Amino acid sequence: MDRGQNSGGLMSSAGLVRYFDSEDSNAIRIDPKSVIAFGVLIGLLVQLLTFVS
């Protein structure tokens, strides 16, 4: 059927920021879980400091 489209797999919907498959071996890798954990911690920290101040 529609084989012509979608090949390449680079396009993500509404991607203002583009991510490619290739990565440099030098780059620092972050685990997605740590992003979420960091976000939660920052939120809690600010909340907590607001409380004690």
Added chain:
Amino acid sequence: MGWKGAAEPVLTRMPAVRRPEGHVPFKRKLAWTAGILVLYFFLTNVALLGLDQGEATDLFGQFRAILAGEFGSILQVGIGPIVTASIVLQLLGGTNLLGLDTDDPRDQVLYQGLQKLLVVVMTALTAIPMVFAGGFLPVQGSLSLGGLALDSTGVQLLLFVQIFVGGILLLYMDEVVSKWGVGSGIGLFIIAGVSQRLVAGFLSLSEEGFFYSWFQILTGRTDLDPIAGGAGLYQLVVTEGQLLALATTVLIFAIVVYAESVRIEIPLSHARVKGARGRFPVKLIYASVLPMILVRAVQANVQFLGQILNSQWGMPAWLGVYSEGQPVSGFFYYVAPIYSREEWLWWTAQVTQEWWQVLIRIGIDVAVMVGGGAIFAIFWVETTDMGPEATAKQIQNSGMQIPGFRQNVGVVEKVMERYIPQVTVIGGALVGLLAVAANMLGTIGSVTGTGLLLAVSITYKLYEEIAEEQMMEMHPMMRNMFGKE
């Protein structure tokens, strides 16, 4: 070599979210997306530490609807810096000033690094004036954290750090969704913001709320002028009743969904497998509505600049006169986009400007949105590999050809060139016009025309992507066909 060699050590080392190894099951993808969404809502509710909540005004003003985030929260800057960085990249990439070939793995790494670096710079550039200039984020005079006492400069620094971290966090949240989830984080945040406003616009228990105000009208608690006289009708349709806003909102929904299906289909057949046929759709809103956010962001940044100039140094009258934080005449008034009926109905008392001033402003808004929409759509198509050259290559690589034409990249590209640029320009201009019209007529919950257009078309894209995911989930063979591992 040039700038690439010099910048390489920095750009290749930008921290990136790890890619999943192998296939991520659809349910897991949904879980990641939902997790990020929950985190996003949580963070929009965390108020900035050290902010004097009372007299702050949102520097983003009406642009908040499309730039996501929440005023006075950790996510104060929203996706503003990401969008601005994207504009810079689009302009550099679209005019080929960077000399980056996005097919080359080395250049891809550089592109990604540059993108990230730009967002970091833009986040700082957005956060600095917000905190340190004028009264956009008034700070508490002093703050004591445990044993540590901060003076107002210290509190400002603290505010800056929070906003900056929030901006960077949004970038990485987007990356997590892009790599591990469904769609993109940016799209998700836009939909989240717009939907929230839309729901509030319907359900809110105040004058703003559609159902609430109709409850008031039907139970006779709102004083209506007689309907036969026309004044009452005006109240029902335009002001209290919000019927016009409802109609505009529904109409935009319908038009976007309809326009998604308007397409020119280029027939394809397989070069070797007889009977394997396909179609390449060139959609009317081919470049999607996303370039629109770039135009709006340009306008937002101009207004941003005006606000800062005005609060810091003041300005001559021809450049701008401000009243209650809004430009009322001068250059910054004319280039401000129109956001509601109250801003252009010059025969009502709410508009203090002359009718010709309003007309000039409408003219400029339409020109910017239509022209800008078309221009950014062209850049968008070029930088996201949707242009004639890139699509011709894709079709060629998948072994398809256009029946009746030689199987050759150049030939396919020629055919594509007949449609893609024209459709892109017409689509971009049309979407621009639609956004302005929707703003002028008003929308429920004042989500703005652009916000609504973005939300509907992103949701539609998301739906398509989910459908594709599910198909691949059910038929693992399809993964090869869609070019994914």
